[in-house]
Amino acid sequence: MNRKLPWIVLLLSATLHAAEPQVATPLQPAATQAEAAALSARLLGRFHYQPTPLDDALSARILDRYLKALDPERVYFVQADIERYAAARTTLDDAIREQDLRLPFEIFALYQTRLRERLALARELAAGSFDFSTDEQYRFVRTDEPWPANEAAARELWRKRVKNDWLRLKLAGKDDKGIRDTLTKRYDSLLTRATRIKSEDVFQTFMNAYATSIEPHTNYLGPRASEDFEISMRLSLVGIGAVLQERDDYIVIRELVPGGPAARSTQLAIGDRILGVGQGEQPPVEVLGWRVDDVVALIRGNKDTVVVLDVLPAEAGPDGAHKKVKLVRDTINLEKQAASKSVIDAGPPEAPRKVGVITLPAFYQDVAARGAGGDYRSASRDVARLLRELKAEGADAVLIDLRNNGGGSLDEAVRLTGLFIDTGPVVQQRSAQGQIRVERDADAGQVWDGPLGVLINRASASASEIFAGAIQDYGRGVLIGEQSFGKGTVQTLVDLDEMARNSKPTYGELKMTIAQFYRVNGESTQLRGVSPDIGLPSLLDADRFGESGFDNALPWTRIDPAPHKAAGGIPALVPTLQQRHLARIANDAAFRNLQQDVTEVAAQRKKLDISLNEAERRRERAEQERKLRANANAADEDNGDDGLLAGERSLDAELAAEQLRKKAPDVLLNEAARIVGDLATLQRSEANVAAGGRRSLN
Structure with missing residues (x-):
C-alpha cells in the first residue's frame, strides 16, 4: 500500500x-x-x-x-x-x-x-x-x-x-x-x-x-486508529511492554513482552491490576473504569521518559495494598507479529525431508525509518534473514505460511517475491484513468532457489495474493490451501491534517482505493482471489467471508499479461503431488477428523434457529460431546460450550486455553509441509535425471 x-x-x-x-x-x-x-x-x-x-x-x-x-x-x-x-x-x-x-x-x-x-x-x-x-x-x-x-x-x-x-x-x-x-x-x-x-x-x-x-476497502482512520496502524506496519512502539485487558472495571496485565521495561523490572506480573498512571513526578491519574485504549494512551510516550503505575497485585483483594512501579519507556518490538521460522520433518522414512516453515502474519515495513535512510524493519528483510538461516541449517524445502495474512505493504509483496525469482515483473497496477504500471523485481539472484510452497487460506488477502499469484505465474512453487480472499485493490493513506496544514493530529487519515492490481498473467485477484494448486479443507464460509461476501465489491477483470519467463516444471508435477496427497490423507486419522469437522460446521452453518427446549438441547449436546470424544484433533481438556462469553472466564482459564490451542497439532500445516517435501523429492529426481542425461551425452 x-x-x-x-x-x-x-x-x-x-x-x-x-x-x-x-x-x-x-x-x-x-x-x-x-x-x-x-x-x-x-x-x-x-x-x-x-x-x-x-x-x-x-x-x-x-x-x-x-x-x-x-x-x-x-x-x-x-x-x-x-x-x-x-x-x-x-x-x-x-x-x-x-x-x-x-x-x-x-x-x-x-x-x-x-x-x-x-x-x-x-x-x-x-x-x-x-x-x-x-x-x-x-x-x-x-x-x-x-x-x-x-x-x-x-x-x-x-x-x-x-x-x-x-x-x-x-x-x-x-x-x-x-x-x-x-x-x-x-x-x-x-x-x-x-x-x-x-x-x-x-x-x-x-x-x-x-x-x-x-467500496469495501476504503476506510476512515481517526488519529488514534491511525497511530495504531502505523505501529502495526513498523512493528514497534514506545511503551512498557505489557498487553492490557479490561476485566471487571480493572485494567489487567494479560501479558508481559520479554525484554520490555515491565518484564525487566520484575515488579509486575500477569493478573496485576493498574489503578493509576502517572507521568514522571506527577501524581498518578486514577484509571479505574477506564477504557483500555485510553489507559494505553497514557502509558505510551516518548522514549526514555518515566511512567509510574499504581498497581494492585494479582493476589491482593480489592482492598489490598497498592504498590507504585516506576518504569522508563523504551522501544518495544512486536515480535509476535513478525516473520518467524520453524522446521518440520516431512517425507517418508526412506526419503526424509526437512521443510523450513516461515510464518508471515503481515507485509510490514517501517516507512519512516526507511525514508530517513537508516536501517529499517520489513517483512522481506526478515524473511531473507530466515531463509539464509534455513539454508545454513540444511533445509530441503521452504513453505511460506500466509494463512490469515491480510496484506500490508505492496512494496514488500514485490520485494518478497524477488527473494524467490531472478528478475522480472511481479504485479501490475491499473489506475482509475486506465494507466498500467508494472512493479518489478530488479535485483538479480534469489535468496532461495530450492523447492518452495505457499500456504494460503480464505483470509490471505491483498499483498498475500500478489505474492502467491506471482509465485504461481512464474511456476516457482506450489500453492496449497484454499481460494484466497479476493482483494485486488490498492489503497493509499491520505493524511487529512497534512492537507489542512494542521500542526497536530486532528482530522485523521483516509485509506482510499486508488488502483486495482493484476497478476503478471493479466488476471485480477479481485473477487476471485488466487486458486491453490492443491486444495485443503476449510472451516470458513466462502460465500460470506471474502470479497464475494461484499455487496459492492469491484468486478473481476483482465488486462494484457506482462512479459515474464516462467520457471516451469510445477504444473507438470501437480498431478503427482495431488495423487500422493490424496493417498496420504486417506490413511491419516487427524485429517479425516478435520474433514468431518468441516462437514459438521457446514451443516451447523445452515441452522438459523436453536431449540429452547432443555431435553432437546441436552440430546444435541450429548451428540456433540460424542463426536468430540471421537475426534483425535480435540484436546482432552476441551469440555464443549461452557456458556460464557469472551472475558467472562478467569484470566488463568483464558491463558490456559490459549496455550492448549497453540499446542494442538496444525493438521493443515503438517500436510502442506509433506506436500512440499514431496515436491523436493520430485524436483531432486528430475535434477538427477537431467544430470544423468547430460553425462551420457558428454
Missing part, C-alpha cells in the same frame, strides 16, 4: 445501573469532525478509483450501513425507529457537505437509548425464571431478519435471547444463582462499555459507513 499521495495535497492545498437506566447526555459532533468529513468527501468524489458522487443514492447506502454497524443483529432498533429516520436516506449527503453532523449523532443517541432499554429488560428477565419444557425456537442468526415490528416484538425477541443465554449456562452445569449472577454481570458490563463510547467513536463509525458505501 502506498503511504502518501503528495499530488493530492497539491491539488487540494487551497458506570450505570442496568435496572435503572439513566439518560446520558447525548454525544455531540465536533467542528473538526464535520470539517474532516467534508474534506474526505472532496477526496472520495475526485480521486477514488471508483469516484462516486455524494448524492441521494449514496446517502441511502450510507444510512443502511450506519444502521447495520450500530445494530448488526437487529435486536435494538424497532421498525418505527427505522421509519423515523427514513428522510435521512436523502439528507445524509447534505449533512456531510454542509458540515452538520447532528443527524448521525441523533441516530446514535437513539441507538444508545434502545440499548439501555434492552439491557434493562434483559436484566429484569434474568432475575426471573424460565420454563424449558416448552417447544419453541430462537433465531440466533438475525443479520438478514427484519427489524422487530414493535416494542412487543422486541420484548419477545429479548425474552428468547435471555432464555437461550440462561439455558447455555444451565447445560454447562451452573445453578440458578450462578446463572443469574453471570447474566446480570454480563448485561451490566455491556451497558458499562456502551457508556464509555466517545464522540470520536461515533464519528469513525459513521465515516466508515460512508467510506465503505463506495
Whole structure:
C-alpha cells in the first residue's frame, strides 16, 4: 500500500445501573469532525478509483450501513425507529457537505437509548425464571431478519435471547444463582462499555459507513486508529511492554513482552491490576473504569521518559495494598507479529525431508525509518534473514505460511517475491484513468532457489495474493490451501491534517482505493482471489467471508499479461503431488477428523434457529460431546460450550486455553509441509535425471 499521495495535497492545498437506566447526555459532533468529513468527501468524489458522487443514492447506502454497524443483529432498533429516520436516506449527503453532523449523532443517541432499554429488560428477565419444557425456537442468526415490528416484538425477541443465554449456562452445569449472577454481570458490563463510547467513536463509525458505501476497502482512520496502524506496519512502539485487558472495571496485565521495561523490572506480573498512571513526578491519574485504549494512551510516550503505575497485585483483594512501579519507556518490538521460522520433518522414512516453515502474519515495513535512510524493519528483510538461516541449517524445502495474512505493504509483496525469482515483473497496477504500471523485481539472484510452497487460506488477502499469484505465474512453487480472499485493490493513506496544514493530529487519515492490481498473467485477484494448486479443507464460509461476501465489491477483470519467463516444471508435477496427497490423507486419522469437522460446521452453518427446549438441547449436546470424544484433533481438556462469553472466564482459564490451542497439532500445516517435501523429492529426481542425461551425452 502506498503511504502518501503528495499530488493530492497539491491539488487540494487551497458506570450505570442496568435496572435503572439513566439518560446520558447525548454525544455531540465536533467542528473538526464535520470539517474532516467534508474534506474526505472532496477526496472520495475526485480521486477514488471508483469516484462516486455524494448524492441521494449514496446517502441511502450510507444510512443502511450506519444502521447495520450500530445494530448488526437487529435486536435494538424497532421498525418505527427505522421509519423515523427514513428522510435521512436523502439528507445524509447534505449533512456531510454542509458540515452538520447532528443527524448521525441523533441516530446514535437513539441507538444508545434502545440499548439501555434492552439491557434493562434483559436484566429484569434474568432475575426471573424460565420454563424449558416448552417447544419453541430462537433465531440466533438475525443479520438478514427484519427489524422487530414493535416494542412487543422486541420484548419477545429479548425474552428468547435471555432464555437461550440462561439455558447455555444451565447445560454447562451452573445453578440458578450462578446463572443469574453471570447474566446480570454480563448485561451490566455491556451497558458499562456502551457508556464509555466517545464522540470520536461515533464519528469513525459513521465515516466508515460512508467510506465503505463506495467500496469495501476504503476506510476512515481517526488519529488514534491511525497511530495504531502505523505501529502495526513498523512493528514497534514506545511503551512498557505489557498487553492490557479490561476485566471487571480493572485494567489487567494479560501479558508481559520479554525484554520490555515491565518484564525487566520484575515488579509486575500477569493478573496485576493498574489503578493509576502517572507521568514522571506527577501524581498518578486514577484509571479505574477506564477504557483500555485510553489507559494505553497514557502509558505510551516518548522514549526514555518515566511512567509510574499504581498497581494492585494479582493476589491482593480489592482492598489490598497498592504498590507504585516506576518504569522508563523504551522501544518495544512486536515480535509476535513478525516473520518467524520453524522446521518440520516431512517425507517418508526412506526419503526424509526437512521443510523450513516461515510464518508471515503481515507485509510490514517501517516507512519512516526507511525514508530517513537508516536501517529499517520489513517483512522481506526478515524473511531473507530466515531463509539464509534455513539454508545454513540444511533445509530441503521452504513453505511460506500466509494463512490469515491480510496484506500490508505492496512494496514488500514485490520485494518478497524477488527473494524467490531472478528478475522480472511481479504485479501490475491499473489506475482509475486506465494507466498500467508494472512493479518489478530488479535485483538479480534469489535468496532461495530450492523447492518452495505457499500456504494460503480464505483470509490471505491483498499483498498475500500478489505474492502467491506471482509465485504461481512464474511456476516457482506450489500453492496449497484454499481460494484466497479476493482483494485486488490498492489503497493509499491520505493524511487529512497534512492537507489542512494542521500542526497536530486532528482530522485523521483516509485509506482510499486508488488502483486495482493484476497478476503478471493479466488476471485480477479481485473477487476471485488466487486458486491453490492443491486444495485443503476449510472451516470458513466462502460465500460470506471474502470479497464475494461484499455487496459492492469491484468486478473481476483482465488486462494484457506482462512479459515474464516462467520457471516451469510445477504444473507438470501437480498431478503427482495431488495423487500422493490424496493417498496420504486417506490413511491419516487427524485429517479425516478435520474433514468431518468441516462437514459438521457446514451443516451447523445452515441452522438459523436453536431449540429452547432443555431435553432437546441436552440430546444435541450429548451428540456433540460424542463426536468430540471421537475426534483425535480435540484436546482432552476441551469440555464443549461452557456458556460464557469472551472475558467472562478467569484470566488463568483464558491463558490456559490459549496455550492448549497453540499446542494442538496444525493438521493443515503438517500436510502442506509433506506436500512440499514431496515436491523436493520430485524436483531432486528430475535434477538427477537431467544430470544423468547430460553425462551420457558428454
